[in-house]
Amino acid sequence: MGGQLTSWDTVIIGGGFYGCALAVFLRQNGYKAVILEASEDLMQRASYVNQARIHNGYHYPRSFITAWRSLVNFPRFTLEFRECVDNSFEKIYAIARRGSKVNAYQFKEFCRNIGAPIHPAPPPVKRLFNTALIEEVFTVREFAFNAAVLRDLMRDKLTRLDVPMRFQTEVHHIEQADGDTLNVTLSTGESIRTQAVFNCTYAQINTVLQNSGLPMLPMKHEITELALIEPPPELRELGITVMDGAFFSTMPFPAAGLHSLSHVRYTPHESWADLVNGYRNPYAYLAELDIQTHATYMIHDSQRYLPALSKARYVRSLYEVKTVLLKNETDDGRPILCREHYGLKNLYLVMGGKIDNIYDVLKYLQQFAQPIDQEMVEAPHDQS
Numbered sequence: 001m002g003g004q005l006t007s008w009d010t011v012i013i014g015g016g017f018y019g020c021a022l023a024v025f026l027r028q029n030g031y032k033a034v035i036l037e038a039s040e041d042l043m044q045r046a047s048y049v050n051q052a053r054i055h056n057g058y059h060y061p062r063s064f065i066t067a068w069r070s071l072v073n074f075p076r077f078t079l080e081f082r083e084c085v086d087n088s089f090e091k092i093y094a095i096a097r098r099g100s101k102v103n104a105y106q107f108k109e110f111c112r113n114i115g116a117p118i119h120p121a122p123p124p125v126k127r128l129f130n131t132a133l134i135e136e137v138f139t140v141r142e143f144a145f146n147a148a149v150l151r152d153l154m155r156d157k158l159t160r161l162d163v164p165m166r167f168q169t170e171v172h173h174i175e176q177a178d179g180d181t182l183n184v185t186l187s188t189g190e191s192i193r194t195q196a197v198f199n200c201t202y203a204q205i206n207t208v209l210q211n212s213g214l215p216m217l218p219m220k221h222e223i224t225e226l227a228l229i230e231p232p233p234e235l236r237e238l239g240i241t242v243m244d245g246a247f248f249s250t251m252p253f254p255a256a257g258l259h260s261l262s263h264v265r266y267t268p269h270e271s272w273a274d275l276v277n278g279y280r281n282p283y284a285y286l287a288e289l290d291i292q293t294h295a296t297y298m299i300h301d302s303q304r305y306l307p308a309l310s311k312a313r314y315v316r317s318l319y320e321v322k323t324v325l326l327k328n329e330t331d332d333g334r335p336i337l338c339r340e341h342y343g344l345k346n347l348y349l350v351m352g353g354k355i356d357n358i359y360d361v362l363k364y365l366q367q368f369a370q371p372i373d374q375e376m377v378e379a380p381h382d383q384s
């Protein structure tokens, strides 16, 4: 949808999963909203290029709250977006003997404490692992999502609700206009007046803030590589995660009909924190990089634990900027970030560290005027 922009109740910057879900929420609550999206379609960036894991808590033994919220949100997400859910594979978590931040006993106890189902893996699955390096292997309940199907679902919802979407429309900056209204200026120079703005641009949140002369948030950006592989037959119906340290994960990436392979050491190519190392425009930086794939390193290291991976066929890699709050670097937690009236009246910032966090964001927005579950929200003035 294109054409002249006039004035809208609410402008949502970014048509990723968060911007789309927020637009649906606002429309259903009686607000007029428009989505302004820099690329040519919805959900082309982090909402497509990710591991496709629908978290159910297992991934976060060092962040109880994130684990517990994943567990709470899992049934809701898998029901509401069931058409995109891939549960056709067995999900395996294996604990490394050395270098792991949790051992098998601690992992089992952690799962029991949060109430996440866990069972010893059957012998044929266990036999796939090198027992000299792997202490224990478990089957768990975790699924994947098909990002292309999720995008179609969101597009259908937005179309049914008559939410205008404008593509190839990059917002440059925001400024206060008269009273409580805001002016949103596009990279083309065109500008629109609006009642409220939601900055849902994930890796680009700080870029929009910087261009608007507003303080940036303490965020860390990583240039990440997700290798797509054709797994050997014995791994085809498995999703495997080796925990919890510099290990790896290989699981279905349904949107491409392949498996992803990611490795804690080799998936990140480089990283920076805007407030520590200086600001960079993440998309522009990624676009300029001449990246050499780390897929061979990923396969070589991972096959020590899972020998069948030596027969995997590397197909291609997807690269994207992964953005986390600086304070979660060590505990790996993924709280939501929601800020209201950030530097400007009626400017809101929204970032969810993972797809299913959307329900925590919506809960936050629903209870705007009331005290909310503060533990899930990043401390507003925490600059650590």
Ligand SMILES: Cc1cc2nc3c(=O)[nH]c(=O)nc-3n(C[C@H](O)[C@H](O)[C@H](O)COP(=O)(O)OP(=O)(O)OC[C@H]3O[C@@H](n4cnc5c(N)ncnc54)[C@H](O)[C@@H]3O)c2cc1C
Residues within 6 Å of the ligand: 013, 014, 015, 016, 017, 018, 019, 036, 037, 038, 039, 042, 043, 044, 045, 046, 047, 048, 049, 050, 051, 052, 053, 054, 055, 169, 170, 171, 172, 200, 201, 202, 203, 204, 208, 224, 225, 226, 320, 321, 322, 323, 350, 351, 352, 353, 354, 355, 356
């Ligand atoms: C490598 C990787 C692996 C991950 N693995 C998982 C996982 O397994 N499970 C999980 O739940 N989560 C995972 N995540 C996190 C998850 O992908 C994100 O939490 C989620 O996609 C964020 O959605 P979003 O809508 O905020 O961001 P995005 O999908 O990135 O959307 C932001 C949108 O804003 C647009 N935009 C940017 N700047 C502008 C501008 N100035 N004007 C207009 N539009 C603009 C972009 O084009 C983009 O469409 C992973 C992330 C990465 C990068």
